[in-house]
Amino acid sequence: MGKNDVTRIGLIGYGQIGAAVHGLIDANPAGGMEVVFIHDQDPSRLADVESDLALEDLGDFDSRSPDLVVEMAHPAVTREWGAAILQKTNYMFISVTALADAELESLLEETTREYGTRAFVPHGGVVGMDALLENRDVWESVDVVMKKNPKNVDCAAAGIDADSITEETCLYDGPTRGICPKFPRNVNTHAAIAYAGIGFDRTHSLLLVNPEWSDATIAIHARGPGLDLHVERVEGITGVTGASTPVSIYNTVQMIGSTGPGIHLR
Ligand SMILES: NC(=O)c1ccc[n+]([C@@H]2O[C@H](COP(=O)([O-])OP(=O)(O)OC[C@H]3O[C@@H](n4cnc5c(N)ncnc54)[C@H](O)[C@@H]3O)[C@@H](O)[C@H]2O)c1
Structure with a gap:
């Protein structure tokens, strides 16, 4: 090259x-x-x-x-x-x-x-991956919060029927390593955040769905001594992929x- x-x-x-x-x-x-x-x-x-x-x-x-x-x-x-x-x-x-x-x-x-x-x-889909990576020795916690309409989540591997969800529901709350095999097509941003920052076991993932939401939201909260990073993006979504x-x-x-x-x- x-x-x-x-x-x-x-x-x-x-x-x-x-x-x-x-x-x-x-x-x-x-x-x-x-x-x-x-x-x-x-x-x-x-x-x-x-x-x-x-x-x-x-x-x-x-x-x-x-x-x-x-x-x-x-x-x-x-x-x-x-x-x-x-x-x-x-x-x-x-x-x-x-x-x-x-x-x-x-x-x-x-x-x-x-x-x-x-x-x-x-x-x-990760806004701020450079900052997560460059400060990976600083972060004491990294939290990822994803919000989507259940129709934009492939629930097959988790054995969940997305059509049966009628109200705001938490599909996952725990370490990022565990969410990846459950929703392999939906949580690449979680995985990239974990890999760039403090790893799959220390990064915390939350996946919330609500049939009333049309946009996809991803929020990152990374905290360490003297440094706080908060990023949130809201965007349109087609299938499993955000517009950007x-x-x-x-x-x-x-x-x-x-x-x-x-x-x-x-
Ligand atoms: N890194 C990120 O930020 C990010 C963001 C969005 C989507 N993704 C991932 O990117 C991938 C593609 O997303 P998309 O919206 O284009 O999906 P899509 O469903 O529109 O297209 C996926 C294509 O891959 C093909 N395919 C599936 N499994 C295959 C396999 N084992 N071998 C060969 N071809 C295969 C399908 O036939 C399909 O044509 C998905 O895995 C998705 O989870 C990553």
Whole structure:
């Protein structure tokens, strides 16, 4: 990914975020990035994609020589493919709940060391991840409060029927490590906050739902000696993804992969 090189990018997951990131990369040819494959477990999602870009079997990813593979599908992809990808190339995964599995976290770490590759976690829906990370030795507590309409929460893994919820209900109150396997598609922000800050066991997560809420709210309260951080964002949501996420993910892809000119914000 040096000067004047074009960074070859493989995309996994072609839903709301994947399709938006593809469009944004293509819309900026001067950015020095090129999409070299797109994989989705549901081939019908790729109906509008140029046929030479579609990669049917993810096991063939290395045949396209990607410099960076970006997961925008499901945490299961990192469980199944994370180490295999990192043996060959760099990997960014946005389904950050995968990291709540401590064994998987170690495997990814060790693979990058052994093979000299790099794994990346985007800030995604987390406003202030830089401040959480830079002060991770200062925080005594980090609390995450998420509020959503139950229809925007995939309750399948938790065995909860979202349609039966008629009033404000607390779906989870406890350490962040425990919320990730229960709501793997919904709490990536919790996972990224935990990973950046004081870890999955010390970060506290609350998930509240109410059928009367239409927007999604995420609030972070981090406290330490002489330092308090309070961030709250309220935004529209489609499916499991907040309105600002697709461009945020694209921005991180270009922070990692762009070799184009310009003044770059870090
Ligand atoms: N980091 C963040 O801040 C953040 C924010 C929002 C969403 N996410 C996560 O990003 C992912 C994508 O979100 P979205 O809104 O685009 O979802 P989406 O449902 O619109 O699209 C997901 C796509 O991935 C495909 N897919 C699912 N499992 C797969 C697998 N095992 N292998 C290959 N393809 C698979 C689906 O067929 C679908 O096309 C989700 O895991 C979501 O939880 C992360």
